[in-house]
Amino acid sequence: MQEGLEIIVCVKQVPDPEGPPSAFVVDSEALRVVPKGIPPVISPFDENALEVALRLKEAHGGSIALLSAGSGISQAVMLKAMATGADELLLVEDELFDCEGPDSSSTAALLAAAIRKKGGFDLILTGRQAADTNSGQVGLGIAQMLDVPAVSLAQKVEVFDGEVTVERVLPDGHEIVRVTLPALVTISHEVGDLRYPRMADIKTAKERPRTKWSAGDLGVEPASSVRARILELSQPVRERQCCIVDGDTPEEAGERLALKLREAKLL
Amino acid sequence: MAGYEGVLILGELGDKNQAAGITLELLGLGGKLAQGLDEQLKVVLLGNNVEGAAAELPQYGADKVYLADDPVLGSYNPETYLSLLQSVCEDEKPRIFLAGSTPVGQDLAPRLAFSMGTGLVTDCVGLELGDSPGLLCTKPTYGGNAMAVFVLDTMPQMATIRSRVGEAPSPDPSRGGEVTKLDTGAYTRPSRMEVAGQVKEETVGVKLEEARVVVSGGRGVGGPEGFSQLEEMAQLLGGAVGASRPPCDSGWIPPTSQVGITGKIVAPDLYIAVAISGSSQHLSGMSDSRHIVAINKDPEAYIFKVVDYGVVGDWRSVLPAFTCKLRELITE
Numbered sequence: 001m002q003e004g005l006e007i008i009v010c011v012k013q014v015p016d017p018e019g020p021p022s023a024f025v026v027d028s029e030a031l032r033v034v035p036k037g038i039p040p041v042i043s044p045f046d047e048n049a050l051e052v053a054l055r056l057k058e059a060h061g062g063s064i065a066l067l068s069a070g071s072g073i074s075q076a077v078m079l080k081a082m083a084t085g086a087d088e089l090l091l092v093e094d095e096l097f098d099c100e101g102p103d104s105s106s107t108a109a110l111l112a113a114a115i116r117k118k119g120g121f122d123l124i125l126t127g128r129q130a131a132d133t134n135s136g137q138v139g140l141g142i143a144q145m146l147d148v149p150a151v152s153l154a155q156k157v158e159v160f161d162g163e164v165t166v167e168r169v170l171p172d173g174h175e176i177v178r179v180t181l182p183a184l185v186t187i188s189h190e191v192g193d194l195r196y197p198r199m200a201d202i203k204t205a206k207e208r209p210r211t212k213w214s215a216g217d218l219g220v221e222p223a224s225s226v227r228a229r230i231l232e233l234s235q236p237v238r239e240r241q242c243c244i245v246d247g248d249t250p251e252e253a254g255e256r257l258a259l260k261l262r263e264a265k266l267l
Numbered sequence: 268m269a270g271y272e273g274v275l276i277l278g279e280l281g282d283k284n285q286a287a288g289i290t291l292e293l294l295g296l297g298g299k300l301a302q303g304l305d306e307q308l309k310v311v312l313l314g315n316n317v318e319g320a321a322a323e324l325p326q327y328g329a330d331k332v333y334l335a336d337d338p339v340l341g342s343y344n345p346e347t348y349l350s351l352l353q354s355v356c357e358d359e360k361p362r363i364f365l366a367g368s369t370p371v372g373q374d375l376a377p378r379l380a381f382s383m384g385t386g387l388v389t390d391c392v393g394l395e396l397g398d399s400p401g402l403l404c405t406k407p408t409y410g411g412n413a414m415a416v417f418v419l420d421t422m423p424q425m426a427t428i429r430s431r432v433g434e435a436p437s438p439d440p441s442r443g444g445e446v447t448k449l450d451t452g453a454y455t456r457p458s459r460m461e462v463a464g465q466v467k468e469e470t471v472g473v474k475l476e477e478a479r480v481v482v483s484g485g486r487g488v489g490g491p492e493g494f495s496q497l498e499e500m501a502q503l504l505g506g507a508v509g510a511s512r513p514p515c516d517s518g519w520i521p522p523t524s525q526v527g528i529t530g531k532i533v534a535p536d537l538y539i540a541v542a543i544s545g546s547s548q549h550l551s552g553m554s555d556s557r558h559i560v561a562i563n564k565d566p567e568a569y570i571f572k573v574v575d576y577g578v579v580g581d582w583r584s585v586l587p588a589f590t591c592k593l594r595e596l597i598t599e
Contacts (some may be wrong), residue, residue, distance in 0.1 A: 017410050020569060021547055024412035033413050045529075104377070105386060132409050134528060135389050137377040144381035149346065149459040152374045155522075165463075170370050171476070171531065172523055173467040175342075179460045189512070189529065190522050227386025228404075232416040236407065238554045242561075242577045250580035254588030257560070257578050262596050264576075266537050266558055267504070 004062030005159060007053045008118070009086070010111055010126040010139070011046040011068050013077055015039075017131035026235045033132070033233070040074050042081055045127025047194035049187040052157050053125050054085045054195065060159060063087040065118065069110050071097035082205040083197030089210040090114060096215070096222050103229070104133070106222040108141030113218035115146060123164065124184040128153050139186035149179040155190035271422040274301045275361035277352070278312035278324065278332075279371055286312075286320050289367035289430050291327055296394060296433030297365050298328040303396045306362065307331060311355050313348055315341030318446075325444025327436050332444060333359075337451035342465075343371050346458040349378050351449065356383060356423060363402055364423040365394075372427045380425050387425040388417045392432055402426065410528055411551030430476070431534055431555075468523055473507045475524060480506025481535045483526055483553070486513040487542025487563070487582065494520050497541060500590045503597065509533065511549040527552035542582045545570030562586065 015024070015035030023038040042050075053064045066081060069092035082089055092114050096102050102110075115121065124143070129136035136152075143150030155174060156167035162181050167174045169188050197205075215222050245260050247253035261267055274297040281287040294308065301308040307330040312321050314336065321334040335351050352375065356364065364379070366372035368390045380387035392414075393405035402424040404417045419425070475481065482501040484494055494508065501508045509526040510519070526533055528551040538556035543549060545561075545568060553559070559574040566579045578585050 015409075017548065018546065021412050021550075024409050024547075026413050033409050103386065105381070108381065128529070134406070134408055134410065136373055137380070137387060137389060140374070140377040141381040144378060150378075151345075151460070153370070167466075168370075169522075170465065170467075172470060173465060175465040176463040177460060178463055189516070193516070227421045228388055228417045228419050230415050231403065231418050233408075234414050236411065236414045238411075238550060238573045240559070240573055240575055242571050242574050244571070244577050244579065246579070250578075250584035251588035253578045253580055254562075254585040254590075255592040257562075257576065257585070257589050258592035258596055260576060261537075261560070261593075264558070267593070267596060 005056055005060045005122045006062055006120055007056060007064045008115060008121050008124045009050045009053045009064060009066055010124065011050065011066055011081060012043045012130045013040045013068065013070050013073050014043045014130060014132040016041045017044065026233055028233055031230045031233045040077050042077060043127055043131045045129060045187060045189060048189050048191050049125040049127050050081060050084060051194045052187055052191050056159055057085065065090055067111060067114055069107060071095060079202055079205050080197055082208055083201040084195055087208060089208065090118060091212045092218065093212060094215040094222055102222060103226050104135050104137035104141055105227045106225040108138045108145060109225045110215060110218065110220055110222050111138065112142045112145035113220045114213060117218055122181045126186050128186045128188045139184060143184035148182050148184055150184040151177045151179055152186045153188045154185045155188050157185055271360045271362040273307040273309055273361050274363045274365065275359060276310045277366035277372060278310045279367060279369060280314050280317060280320060284316060284320060286323055289369055291435035292430065292433035293365050293367060293428060294327045294329060295436045296428065298436060300363060300394065300396060309333065309359065311352060313340045313351060321446050326438040326440055326442050329444050332446045333449055334446055335449040335451050342462050344458055344460060344462050345374055345378060346460050348375055349382065352379055353382055361423045364425045366427045368427045368429045376425060376427045385421040385423055385425060386419040388419065389427045391426045391428050394426060407551055410547040412547050429532055468521060473505065475507045475509055475531050476533060478507035479535050480504040480537045481509050481533055482506055482539045482541065483509035483511065483543060484514055484541045485511040485543030488514060491519045496586060503590065503594055511543050511546065540570055541586060543570055544568045545573060
């Protein structure tokens with residue numbers, strides 16, 4: 001077996017999903033969400049995927065390439081991710097990403113083409129779904145296009161002797177799935193958070209190799225592979241009229257809450 | 268797009284090798300679409316010893332059931348399932364293909380969509396027929412901060428659907444349907460993938476997804492000890508305990524208890540949120556609950572905007588008094 005693992009981690013830049021609901025302004029005309037006062041971040045499940053890659057690199061050696069497709073990708077966001085221990089940055093920028101144009105299908109086609117252009121790999125890792133589209137298709141799509149086996153929703157990933165063993169999350173536990181390398185695994189948050197980079201590493205991360213491609217460089221016409229189009233976008237109505245139950249002490253408020261629920265016949 | 272016809276549903280099996288609840292819900296939902304199109308409703312069911320389950324499906328509205336019954340299909344292997352399902356879809360050319368947002372559906376539907384070169388909208392909360400032949404699929408995006416309606420341009424039009432979106436039809440034993448057995452030998456190919464087994468966590472008491480009352484705790488609960496107090500109240504109300512993501516990440520409670528867009532989606536009659544601030548990711552998993560109660564010490568917490576009853580105060584003082592009074596009222 002060759003030395004070390006060549007790992008590609010696909011990461012997407014999204015508006016910080018931990019932001020308050022008011023930070024996601026829905027523009028129903030332009031059919032897009034405009035983030036207000038929240039920074040761009042790497043989609044949290046993709047951060048989890050990067051953490052898995054870093055652990056595998058620690059255990060087996062090898063290298064990690066970060067791959068991201070989008071438009072207006074923030075240098076600072078990518079540098080911070082690179083500084084945790086990635087070796088190379090691959091960016092695919094296309095103006096299709098300026099609007100809500102790309103769907104899972106066109107995004108997977110772009111990423112698969114970029115991976116082909118890069119060349120060999122042992123393992124591709126992606127988050128289980130992106131925090132903006134919440135779709136969960138791109139990882140499995142890339143695997144299908146590259147014809148490698150894929151396992152979704154991993155809570156643990158181990159590599160041994162040319163095989164990857166995955167614990168796949170189920171609603172009431174997990175299952176154990178083994179696939180041969182090269183393979184693709186989509187990562188769930190149970191694996192744990194991405195480590196923090198050291199300041200010194202953020203400085204040196206700037207010097208690591210970086211490649212930027214357009215869709216044209218990859219020989220892909222992403223617009224032609226769009227299969228799902230947004231017709232309407234709206235702000236969901238979740239707000240309710242809250243009846244605040246109070247009392248002179250917190251204990252009294254607690255008792256009154258119980259009485260209130262009985263009054264409303266909820267017990 | 269000529270030649271594509273009917274609605275095909277991916278059937279799944281429940282605990283006792285019977286059709287799963289989600290499958291019956293999809294029959295309800297798919298039945299309406301099929302009726303609107305004046306076309307057939309079909310189900311494909313893969314598994315081991317599932318003839319009984321297949322025979323039940325016509326009562327719930329299935330005009331045709333395709334059945335693959337083979338010991339190899341007793342556990343879900345994506346590559347085997349995909350090869351069978353793809354050949355059914357290529358032969359049957361359904362206009363619409365529906366699966367549940369389940370561990371199998373959310374894994375298999377994207378694989379099928381990409382192998383067939385067609386579009387898929389996942390995790391839908393609504394489906395509607397648009398102008399012919401478009402299927403309009405409504406789904407939450409941005410962690411539930413936006414609601415998007417998608418239309419699919421390619422056939423089959425594929426969607427995965429959350430549980431409780433459709434309603435199971437009442438069974439009509441007089442209703443007939445055709446059950447066709449598929450030749451599994453021809454499709455089951457050697458796989459690059461081995462499913463080596465499952466590890467199930469024992470659930471004590473009521474299942475979170477099925478509970479009529481859910482008592483959930485957030486970061487503010489502070490540790491596993493706090494969750495045993497929540498457990499006490501849940502037991503009193505015959506409910507289950509849930510959590511937002513931070514307590515699961517901190518190991519205070521198993522990750523299977525997580526309520527939210529990446530955990531379980533619940534809609535009980537009564538949801539009690541203890542020390543939960545109300546992140547979008549959590550709200551997306553519970554905001555369809557009938558009645559919602561929040562206890563939180565921060566009067567500005569977002570959760571108070573989306574609940575019916577709220578108490579502003581430290582849960583450590585509020586909850587024991589609340590539980591004590593509840594016990595008194597219930598045993599009265």
